[in-house]
Amino acid sequence: MTAATTVLKPDTSSSYDVAAIRADFPALSLEINGYPHAFLDSGASAQKPNQVLERMDQAYRSEYANVHRGAYTLSQLATDNYENARSTVAKFMNAKTPDEIIFTRNVTAAINLVAHSYGREFLSAGDEIIISHMEHHANIVPWQLLRDAIGIEIKVAPVDDAGNFLMDEFEKLLNPKTKLVAITQVSNVLGTIVPIKEVVRLAHDQDAHVLIDGAQGIVHEGVDVQDLDADFYAFTGHKLYGPTGIGVLWGKLDLLNKMPPYQGGGDMIENVTFEKTTYRDAPARFEAGTPPIVEAVGLAAAIDYVSIIGLTNIAAHEQSLLAYANDKLATIEGLTIIGQADNKAGIISFMLGDIHSHDIGTIIDARGVAVRAGHHCAQPLMDRYGVAATARASFGLYSNKSDIDQLVDALNYVKEIFG
């Protein structure tokens, strides 16, 4: 795997067989309102390949029982599958050990876990945390809840008009009171790729911990957590071509083992009496109750799938699509792209004159094109650019030039209707 900040060149080779990849995804061959399905909303949630669907089907049909409990064949098999999935994730992120991988419900749950457990143990009134102006609500609201509970301060690192992260301004916010930097790797609205390795270095110089929201980043950039050297990294399965209901919180093991449990229940205890309960180490400490067993198996299958294609190849494919889409969209009069950072992932937010994004979304759906419309759970960023909502096209490993051509035709149809 490449380092997280590597700049990838557009793939001009013919080795990336997008037609073969598309054949793996049943949803892409659907006809939508009489048109081919141009699915350009992978940034919200990606479609699933047969390899994931079939693996999960098999796990439910012939490998299913609860984990970590029964002394019988299927329970052992399910436990092995679940723990092997943890190892697959660890290898994918280059974690030191699978014990650093905590399965959560999604990124939101992972960040809330850190806010509750780490936040209440390591932070206190007057401490400062830094987030960026680009954060998804999932990396804003948990910190506001913590602020209201214990009195920390939240500082916001700005972006420029093009959507570039302003490293100098971020550096100015760092001070001895800074205890945590919680920041996205890739903006879900602007597509901006944040130089997170530099963020980590500067934060560590001030002895602050760093949490990376990798919801978009893991898909477009991947991560090598040892090279990056952050303290927490969160991502979710469903944007990585895996199932919903499973996410990952990676944390440095010694830090995780200093954190108190977030939720109490079965599977996370060493010993329980009514007087005193002792807890297991990570990851079990943070996985109370029956976990998402088959979802973990599905996530591992998704990771195997993208690993075979190769994250570097996928990123290069997306970069070539991004360049193609920028050229094509530039032909549409009145279309403005919000977010033109120097280093961008395959995410394009745009406005079309004064036509509201929901009208765009409804009308282009009639032409088989799926995009996200709205505030993208990033209202402060919308306010930053003075817009209420944008339309957003986001690419996946299966996206192709036809999807973009279809989008451009559909946007011209929107203009035709609005006259």
Next chain:
Amino acid sequence: MEDDIRELYQEVILDHGKNPRNFRHPEDATCEANGNNPLCGDRLTVFVKVGEDESIEDAAFEGRGCAISVASASMMTDIVRGKKVVEVDALFDTFHKMCMGEEIGETPAEFEDDLDKLMVLSGVKQFPMRVKCATLAWHTMNAAVHGDSAASTE
């Protein structure tokens, strides 16, 4: 599907969306409410002046939203002027059923012209995700005249 799109985005809706009527903040409004569609971020404020005889003397709005929600607010503020609050309640009930594609039953003769005008918005029934765009202004006005300060589609 494209026929449904053409029916939804009729000329009259596009016109109200681009040039909304009663888009202002009347100083003498007796009540107002904020309407919010939290999933899409659309927000509008409806201002109403209710006279002593419980009739609506003026209605206006401000805010931002899609063509459907702005057109609906524009048409609504035209239509309710001069009506009693109870009449507007009944009209909203009928309009809501129209948007949901439900049977609207017997229509009082005095509403026929208004419902004919509002019929252009009934195209939303083919787009369940957009029904709340068409009804946001009405929910908000309903909140205003009945003493609530806010309405939400969620």
